[in-house]
Amino acid sequence: MSGLNASLAIALSGLTAEQGALEVTTNNVANVNTPGYSRQVPDLVSSNPIIVDPLTLGTGVTLQSIDSIRDPILESRIQQETQTQGQLSSLVSALQQSQVNFTSGSGDIGSAITNFFNSINQLSASPADLSVRQGVLTAASNLAGSFNNTANNLTQQENSLDLSVVQNAGQINQLTQQIAQLNGQISNLQNVGESAGSFVDQRTQAIDQLSSLVDVSVIPSDNTLTLTTSNGAPLVAGQQSFQLQTQLNASGLHDVYSQGADITSSITSGQLGGTLQARDQQIPAIQTQLDTLASGLANAVNGVQAAGFDLNGHAGTNLFNPPPASGTGAAASLSVAITNPALIAASSDGTTGSNGNAEAMYALSSQAVIHGQSPTNYYSGIVFNVGNDAANASAEQNASGLVLQQLNDQRASVSGVSLDQEAANMVQYQQAYAASAQVVTTINDMMYAVINMTTLTG
Amino acid sequence: MRVNPNPLPDLLAALGQTQQQINTDLQQISTGQSVNVPSDDPSAAAELVQNAAQTSAADQFLRSLGSVQGEIQSADSTLSSVTTALQRAISLGVEGANGTLNTADRAAIATEVQGIQSQLLNLANLSYQGSYVFAGTATQTAPYVLDAASPSGVDYVGNSNTNSITLGSHFSLQTNLPGSQLFSAPGSDMFQSIQDLLTSLQSGTGIAAAVGEVTTASNYIDAQRVFYGNAENQLNAQQTYLNGDTTQLAQQQNTLAGADLPTVITNLTTAETSRQATLAAVAGATQTNLFSYLK
Numbered sequence: 001m002s003g004l005n006a007s008l009a010i011a012l013s014g015l016t017a018e019q020g021a022l023e024v025t026t027n028n029v030a031n032v033n034t035p036g037y038s039r040q041v042p043d044l045v046s047s048n049p050i051i052v053d054p055l056t057l058g059t060g061v062t063l064q065s066i067d068s069i070r071d072p073i074l075e076s077r078i079q080q081e082t083q084t085q086g087q088l089s090s091l092v093s094a095l096q097q098s099q100v101n102f103t104s105g106s107g108d109i110g111s112a113i114t115n116f117f118n119s120i121n122q123l124s125a126s127p128a129d130l131s132v133r134q135g136v137l138t139a140a141s142n143l144a145g146s147f148n149n150t151a152n153n154l155t156q157q158e159n160s161l162d163l164s165v166v167q168n169a170g171q172i173n174q175l176t177q178q179i180a181q182l183n184g185q186i187s188n189l190q191n192v193g194e195s196a197g198s199f200v201d202q203r204t205q206a207i208d209q210l211s212s213l214v215d216v217s218v219i220p221s222d223n224t225l226t227l228t229t230s231n232g233a234p235l236v237a238g239q240q241s242f243q244l245q246t247q248l249n250a251s252g253l254h255d256v257y258s259q260g261a262d263i264t265s266s267i268t269s270g271q272l273g274g275t276l277q278a279r280d281q282q283i284p285a286i287q288t289q290l291d292t293l294a295s296g297l298a299n300a301v302n303g304v305q306a307a308g309f310d311l312n313g314h315a316g317t318n319l320f321n322p323p324p325a326s327g328t329g330a331a332a333s334l335s336v337a338i339t340n341p342a343l344i345a346a347s348s349d350g351t352t353g354s355n356g357n358a359e360a361m362y363a364l365s366s367q368a369v370i371h372g373q374s375p376t377n378y379y380s381g382i383v384f385n386v387g388n389d390a391a392n393a394s395a396e397q398n399a400s401g402l403v404l405q406q407l408n409d410q411r412a413s414v415s416g417v418s419l420d421q422e423a424a425n426m427v428q429y430q431q432a433y434a435a436s437a438q439v440v441t442t443i444n445d446m447m448y449a450v451i452n453m454t455t456l457t458g
Numbered sequence: 459m460r461v462n463p464n465p466l467p468d469l470l471a472a473l474g475q476t477q478q479q480i481n482t483d484l485q486q487i488s489t490g491q492s493v494n495v496p497s498d499d500p501s502a503a504a505e506l507v508q509n510a511a512q513t514s515a516a517d518q519f520l521r522s523l524g525s526v527q528g529e530i531q532s533a534d535s536t537l538s539s540v541t542t543a544l545q546r547a548i549s550l551g552v553e554g555a556n557g558t559l560n561t562a563d564r565a566a567i568a569t570e571v572q573g574i575q576s577q578l579l580n581l582a583n584l585s586y587q588g589s590y591v592f593a594g595t596a597t598q599t600a601p602y603v604l605d606a607a608s609p610s611g612v613d614y615v616g617n618s619n620t621n622s623i624t625l626g627s628h629f630s631l632q633t634n635l636p637g638s639q640l641f642s643a644p645g646s647d648m649f650q651s652i653q654d655l656l657t658s659l660q661s662g663t664g665i666a667a668a669v670g671e672v673t674t675a676s677n678y679i680d681a682q683r684v685f686y687g688n689a690e691n692q693l694n695a696q697q698t699y700l701n702g703d704t705t706q707l708a709q710q711q712n713t714l715a716g717a718d719l720p721t722v723i724t725n726l727t728t729a730e731t732s733r734q735a736t737l738a739a740v741a742g743a744t745q746t747n748l749f750s751y752l753k
Binding site: 102391 | 460461462463464467468471494495496497498499500501503504505506507508510511514515517518519521522525526587588589590593594595596597598617619621622623624627630747748749752
């Protein structure tokens with residue numbers, strides 16, 4: 001009897017195990033579209049045998065555990081590449097916006113410089129003509145205007161990037177709180193020896209999202225994870241999350257603080273890193289070059305003005321309002337100081353018909369007055385730098401995108417749910433279940449036979 | 459070996475790339491330019507800045523050249539009139555030197571020489587578009603004024619400065635000769651010679667010497683006219699050069715930034731075809747799995 005009961009128990013273990021395995025398959029199928037989900041595999045293990053002398057008898061099957069199939073090294077590489085991708089995507093979008101200011105068209109600084117010098121050449125041909133002189137003032141005013149516009153556009157862009165910084169910090173804080181919470185849930189389960197399965201998937205997903213925002217260093221410790229930025233500012237330690245704060249600095253932009261320390265310049269990757277790089281390095285560098293051009297040009301023109309004589313025979317005064325001595329803000333504040341066309345100093349000998357000083361002013365267009373380059377050459381250098389930075393960042397972004405795509409493919413091949421495979425498994429478990437059920441039926445018949453064995457006589 | 463069971467993200471990424479290619483091609487076709495933002499080709503964009511500046515400067519040089527040409531031609535034709543007038547004075551002087559004339563006849567000739575004197579004053583005070591051409595750089599006032607106290611009958615109130623103008627990247631041209639050099643240079647003072655002729659006709663003596671002075675002055679002015687002839691030649695040559703330069707700059711611009719339409723259109727067609735194929739693949743590839751076949 002114990003033999004049959006034992007068989008029944010074994011068949012029952014089969015039913016239970018196959019049922020459990022089927023549940024795992026069903027869960028996989030239900031989660032086929034869940035982002036970050038790692039497929040689960042039932043770990044069916046033969047139950048410990050018993051020894052009934054002289055035989056060792058098996059006791060059936062146990063569903064020992066449900067394992068999530070994931071490759072932690074691959075996931076860590078994906079996180080690294082996601083950080084790079086995030087940084088590049090925000091950098092590329094900022095640079096592409098900046099470079100619109102430097103497309104050749106009719107309002108750009110390059111044409112304004114050329115038009116200004118053209119008006120000076122016209123002045124050289126007719127130095128006493130008031131309408132020609134007015135033309136010079138108009139061209140100078142357009143030149144100042146184009147510098148002002150470009151500088152203002154770049155400043156506005158800095159401000160909108162600043163908003164992104166604050167937003168990103170907020171998103172980071174939300175994610176670190178989420179991760180800390182998940183850490184808690186995971187360690188609770190793992191401390192009692194359970195597999196934390198889908199919680200780990202959710203945490204990995206959250207870390208991926210965090211990686212796209214900021215550079216993240218993952219340090220596993222017993223049953224939990226510590227997250228810091230790559231320069232060591234703490235983000236998550238176990239169940240505790242550390243919030244980032246943003247504070248206004250002296251330039252009216254927000255700096256990022258962690259635990260009271262300013263970590264703005266140490267954030268190197270992720271969207272926050274890219275935005276900060278654009279806001280604090282790339283765009284200010286363009287502004288500096290513009291300021292150099294504007295102040296160099298204004299000072300050179302003013303210098304030539306002072307060396308000549310206006311229509312009334314007086315020494316020339318400043319054509320442009322003198323830019324700041326340090327040069328900072330010269331492009332945004334460039335403006336024309338003269339409204340009376342007679343005050344343009346075209347004359348080199350004090351007479352009304354002399355054009356010697358106008359010629360000297362025209363010569364500035366080909367002299368090395370801006371850091372060893374002519375004004376147009378210097379401007380074309382700015383155009384090249386802006387375009388080159390944007391093109392390089394874009395190329396890097398494409399390359400990084402391809403790498404990330406390939407890593408995701410690899411991850412999917414390891415952890416992705418294959419509906420074909422799950423269907424096949426389902427068939428497998430179903431047949432095993434049917435077989436075990438059939439065994440139960442058979443054992444039932446055998447028991448019936450045994451019971452009725454004793455009533456057959458008479 | 460397990461493979462990626464979900465090809466959709468890759469296909470969608472490929473679709474995105476193709477769409478981007480299509481967008482770029484459409485932009486090139488609609489603008490006709492292959493470089494629409496600096497990042498399209500940074501070094502071409504920088505060269506285009508230079509090209510645009512040079513083209514615009516060349517156009518300006520042509521404009522300035524036109525107004526300088528007008529002034530030079532006006533000065534030159536005025537000098538031609540001056541020479542003609544001086545030649546007339548010379549023949550009048552020769553006539554007046556004839557010993558058979560009486561005082562009344564010489565007085566009549568003197569009157570005509572006086573007329574020439576006024577004419578020369580007007581010619582020397584030529585004004586072109588509001589500026590006096592022979593005044594040096596003091597172009598707002600007439601360079602020659604009548605002065606009875608002066609030996610030549612006039613005073614020169616201009617100066618002896620000259621203007622030059624840049625009309626090319628390595629080309630500049632002097633644009634004027636002051637009257638002090640042309641009409642009242644020491645030893646060849648046109649006004650002095652005419653005044654002397656007048657005086658000699660009125661007095662009856664020294665007419666031959668005076669005619670000699672006028673001849674010297676006339677020859678001198680003829681020689682000075684070479685300046686204007688040279689200037690006109692140089693301006694014409696520079697004009698031809700600038701026109702050729704602008705053509706060449708336009709070609710350079712096209713090379714740097716012009717969209718090669720046949721190539722772009724071919725690329726667009728290829729990209730469209732690729733996009734269609736990818737869409738069909740996306741639609742077909744993921745329709746069925748094993749679940750569809752299980753009963």
